[in-house]
Amino acid sequence: MSIDLSAAFFDLQLRFADAMVRVSDLSFDEVVLNFTNLYLQFIGRSFDPTHPVWQAYLAGLKQAPERATWTYDFYQRRRDSHAPSPYGCFHYSYLPEEHTIRYHFVNVDTSGAGPLSKERMPVRQQELKMMFAEIKQQYGDAPTVRGNSWLYNIDAYRRLFPARYTRNMKVVKDEFQYMSLWGQFLRHDGRVHGERVDDFLSCLQKADTLEGLVNCFPYHVLSPKGPLPCFTHSMKFHSCSKQ
Structure with a gap:
């Protein structure tokens, strides 16, 4: 019951994590855990930084020559197959x-x-x-x-x-770990939305505050x-x- 995410989609989040580290006092490990959708894709909603699967991912990430490729391969090994929903989409x-x-x-x-x-x-x-x-x-x-x-x-x-x-x-903040926010960069066929991604990455390069980075997202999460x-x-x- 999920689309096949791409290396480009994970690369986008890792580059956002780099930008977060640049403008904050947070470590890369903290940012990847709390400000990307990666943990949820690999493990679920526990968000336990000591989880052995998460630790294995971080260890491999730090040694990987291509971070997005490593992340995509790790995701493919961990992703679950779900029964189709009886309610379609x-x-x-x-x-x-x-x-x-x-x-x-x-x-x-x-x-x-x-x-x-x-x-x-x-x-x-x-x-x-x-x-x-x-x-x-x-x-x-x-x-x-x-x-x-x-x-x-x-x-x-x-x-x-x-x-x-x-x-x-209502506008909902702090949705960085969820697809409710990151899904805006995916096309209906599962590929990344190229123009939207390019604009986002360009904005990240110019932003020099946490608020500036958050404002790079094209859309807010609404509830x-x-x-x-x-x-x-x-x-x-x-x-x-x-x-």
Whole structure:
């Protein structure tokens, strides 16, 4: 349930880490752990700097003649195969401590058209309808639904959801370890977005503060939040009450 990431995508993050070290008092090891998506790709959400797999990655990285190639090869050895989601490009997790549904988007559309193209919009909406029907069956109407992604900056993604749900979105910071931020550099086919990457790297070279580096990202991560009935009363999501 994931796309095949490329060496170029990892190179981008390593170069961001270099820039972070340049303008901060942080070590490279600290930056790679806390400001890239690498640990999550290799291990998961524990973010334990002493994890033996992570230590093996860092040891190899420091000796590798080509850091991006080493990182890509390490990723290929560690990546898990996942069963396809029954909801196509969407899947979700339930956070019991928050009584919240978090859903995620991954491009697994093989039609040849963009997964967020107008012709594929009915398919995406059907996937959402199926997913939220299952959520309602499992958890009732009580859970809150929360998204978290750079994609809400894009009309093609935002139009899949109720207008009131996405009207008052919060900017989320400190998403450096997640694809909700780094995914903006990937094209729908999994390759890096060349022009966007070039602009980002050019900005990194000129930035001389942490804030300046953060501002090099083209898009912020946005987070909408709303009640589950927004999504379950009708396919067109007309029942979303104002938050």
